Amino acid sequence: MNSSPETEPLIRIEGLSKSFGSKQVLNGVDLEVMRGQSMVVIGGSGTGKSVLIKHVIGLLKPDAGRIVVAGQDISTMDMRGINKLRRKMGMLFQNAALFDSLPVWENVGFSLKQHTKLSGKEIKKIAVEKLKMVGLSDEVSDVMPSDLSGGMRKRVGLARAIAVDPEIILYDEPTTGLDPIMADVINDLIIALQKKLNVTSISITHDMTSAYKIADRIAMLYQGKIIEVGTPEEIRSSDNEIVRQFVSGSAVGPITVEVMRA
């Protein structure tokens, strides 16, 4: 990507608004992620976290605002430009979104098959390697996705997202549905990718343990806006009532009042 000066964020979201029909989901989101940084977005269910990261990879077009990735505005780019950028990005979908018609290894190696001249054998070797990184043995490589457990699907999705060694990775709830030990393996993987390969990432999570562990910075999305951004320490000791209720997982507080009223 562009060797832009390091003071310039690699991902910059400005005034992003999006509604579906009459439902306003995002309402002026601002967020900056520096190169090599791990940003975690937290927020209640249905607040638009998934919608937010889908904008970053150009799956959704903003109603208003800009998404600048590596110095280019993704919302005004043509397909060719977006696809060029996407080859340096990886995304883990919340529900994995594996291709049911392909066995696990072809899922993981999909991008390599599409965009490189590597042979099937070489692709499979890389796929098995990536599967190992997410804690899956090579026995699963020939299994069809429909025969996997939820947690395994998620990890295959993760392997697919990291298959082309992307510079930017978007993780939509990477540890949801995993047992605590496997969740920590994934946390460590995310950290390792960031430290070793200088990956820039945005992760969405509800899992505060994971958030504190992997984040350089945490941002909280609430009612269509980012209401607070800070280091894990800052978030942990935030005096914003909403943030405090969310991170402590309390049923009593301003968020609950909103939910009850809605």
Added chain:
Amino acid sequence: MSSEKTWTFLVRPVERIGETFVRPLWLLGGITTMLVKTVRLSFRPPYNLRGIVKQMLEIGVNSLPVVLITATFTGGVLALQSYTGFRRFSAESLVGTVVAMSMTRELGPVLTGLIVAGRAGAAMAAELGTMRVTEQIDALETLATNPVKHLVVPRFLGSLLMLPALTVFSDAVGIMGGFFVSTKLLGANPTTYLTRTWDYLKVMDIYHGILKAFFFGAAIALISSYQGFNSKGGAEGVGKATTRAVVLSSMTILVSDYFLSAWMFK
């Protein structure tokens, strides 16, 4: 507040009527856009030959048995009915000609089209619809792969090429069905029957039927892919998209058949 209510009361019916007229236009626009994209991407390398062959096989395997059975009996019933009619003015010898012409010009391509719409078209809409609602199409995009090129182009070309092939089978089997009924059940002379069929059937009849089949093949794939791509709302949405794909493909086949015939046989 109450003036707003009156306003809604007045506007709602107008909106509904407007929608009724606008929706088909929207659909037509959507399918045309998909046609343009698909054709353009069909010519852009890399060509996915394996994908096209896979689709052709799928369509063929899905539909061939049904096409053959349907065509046999259609040829048979054509012979039966036209024999009954023609006997009234002693023109029984023309049965073979009528069967052959009806099969090649009309029933071969149209029945094949309807069967493929019901089987392969439905399968396409359901498969692509499922991929849409489970975000697999989004996943393709994030992997820098054009979903229309990857999913629609092979289906389009596969269907475009397979439909004429199935139609040729259907024509042949239909004519055989008519031959069987005429000679075995109605006592026609096999040699005369075949000579009559052969003498009066023009290459153009077969050729025009095949041309129709190309068109139907393209229409089925486009309509079904479009419906699949635009399905939303989980399993129920996929079900609706599949139904719409079959209904719309079948209607398109029957309506366009008239215009294609009027245009080609004038």
